[in-house]
Amino acid sequence: MPLALKVYQAFDREPIAELPADDAAALERKLQAAAKAFADRDGWLPAHQRMSILRKASALLQENRDRFAMMIAREGGKPLTDAIIEVTRGIDGLVNAADELRNFGGKEIPMGLTAASANRWAFTTKEPIGVVAAISAFNHPLNLIIHQIAPAIAVGCPVIVKPAATTPISCIEIVKLFWEAGLDERWCQTLITEDNSLAEAFATDRRVAFLSFIGSAKVGWYLKSKLPPGTRCALEHGGAAPVIVDRSANVDAIVGTIVKGGYYHAGQVCVSAQRLFVHEDILDSFTEALATKVAALHVGDPKLAQTEVGPLILPREADRVTSWIKEATDAGTKQIGGGRMSETTLLPSVLLNPPTEAKVSMLEVFGPLTCVFGYRDLDDAIRIANSLPYAFQASVFSTDIAVALRAAKHLDASAVLVNDHTAFRTDWMPFAGRRQSGYGVGGIPWTMEEMAEDKMVVFNQVT
CATH class of the missing domain: 3.40.309.10 (Aldehyde Dehydrogenase; Chain A, domain 2)
Incomplete structure (x- = not known):
């Protein structure tokens, strides 16, 4: 029998939907697709295409603002007035990620400062870190997702996002808008599950290069301790x-x-x-x-x-x-x-x-x-x-x-x-917890930096 995830209204616990849930086989297919997309460097999307997709997704979200706001109110329980503000922020956040690419680049590294470095020219470029696993929270079921997937799409990382089991619909619908905006599905997928073991397998898979986790400190720090060598992460928890x-x-x-x-x-x-x-x-x-x-x-x-x-x-x-x-x-x-x-x-x-x-x-x-x-x-x-x-x-x-x-x-x-x-x-300011409250820096431009790596190229003048 296929797995299903039931979604309820937070206020009165009335059913909203019953969604198909992913199992281990589905997770494997999605990880394979994301890893394969990233491995094909000739298939990486150029910056102008990523910018175009982000802007189109923003325009589509604007057209669907009221629909998304009502869904946030229903599944997440956020008052409608605040839900509209959340969607409005998401609309701007997508443009923010696109605009950031205008200044997202490397720099020249001085050469010739010693005799050994003479006749050389060096500079850095930005490259996507790899497959991003994003695990999100219920309390801002649209904007938190955007804070995780928009930076990944902007820098060129394939991203798989697992929303909170209580609020998956906003996530599913925003990912559909990215597809409608022209993004190949391999570059942005969802993982719908309430199986904690499957979520752990997802977060700690060796093909994941970066884990973005928003949720409880207990779970976040536990997952960090289980990451394979070389996997980077960002954790966003809470405080008092x-x-x-x-x-x-x-x-x-x-x-x-x-x-x-x-x-x-x-x-x-x-x-x-x-x-x-x-x-x-x-x-x-x-x-x-x-x-x-x-x-x-x-x-x-x-x-x-x-x-x-x-x-x-x-x-x-x-x-x-x-x-x-x-x-x-x-x-x-x-x-x-x-x-x-x-x-x-x-x-x-x-x-x-x-x-x-x-x-x-x-x-x-x-x-x-x-x-x-x-x-x-x-x-x-x-x-x-x-x-x-x-x-x-x-x-x-x-x-x-x-x-x-x-x-x-x-x-x-x-x-x-x-x-x-x-x-x-x-959404453009740094946002980070200290000590047990988090690890790494959030905020769309800052997350883009976390999801990218510098590569240096050095030219030696041959005479």
Whole structure:
């Protein structure tokens, strides 16, 4: 009997589709096709064709914007307004990858600096690294895929992408648009499976030159440990992003931005604002304003335009977040808001000063929750913010330049956002987790560099 993958709406668990799933034989066929395409160097697509395909795919995605946005809302649970923004970013990201090729090249290596190097001319060129295995996550089921496959297509790597089992349709449909744009199927394929053993075999196959993994740290670091010698990788995980709110901050002006950073996509974002360190001088006014904004968030069906907070991806995730909140409240932590709307949908909540050893203080919640901690000394807040074994993006809100600069210097983060939330991102900026939060650098131009290798050519003048 053929394998099948059932896809459900995140909000109400209603079935969307039953898709054919891949088995080991299908994986082997796809790896063979990709490896064969790469081995034929005469068949590599020239840059102008890759640019044309990326631009055509972008135009096709623009034509299908609303269809993709609705699918993201259905299978991923992201509110429709935010899903439209995700598709819009994807449209631009494809053009970004094409445009980057205008400046994607090598450089001259100086010769003649010693007698031994005289009469030589040397330069580097860029070559694709090889077959790319991309494993993606559910929370941005279109744009994360684009961040993995657009750089591969741009530099000329065959790519096979495995979407999250909960959100495969957006992936399948964007790959179809690439084919419609003129890309031979061998250069961009999907692997549809919920079989973890098959996914591991895919990621660690000797024919894979580069693994792009977005997902849990436990799985990502495990796969990295299993890679064959010579295989390169990039890992993107998460954290518990810290936000420092200085006493000079204008509470009314910033609270909406912080709420967006903490409750966007129900907190299912790897850099979601989670730990809010607020100066004691404004702690009460900030907490009151935060609670008011959070209580006003419209929670419900993500397909509706007015919805601001939708469901978690699975019932077990709602159960997990609920249990973590209970652990904190059982220890005496005050909770503002909260509750459960449905099997997968939690009402947003705020926890005030949970214990440092509580899961909500130590681990990535990935749910509609922020934790507020009061502080008196800035350096103490920074020390606690830096105390976890992972680090990604961080924020500081302040109108005092000295405070902003000190926080920017001392926060352990790959990016410090000043007067903006931790979830801010553009698709052309570097995006990377530190320590346990990741390995390598994301962002379309940066991933293109990771998926390419320099080759040096040296000419010796024969006289």
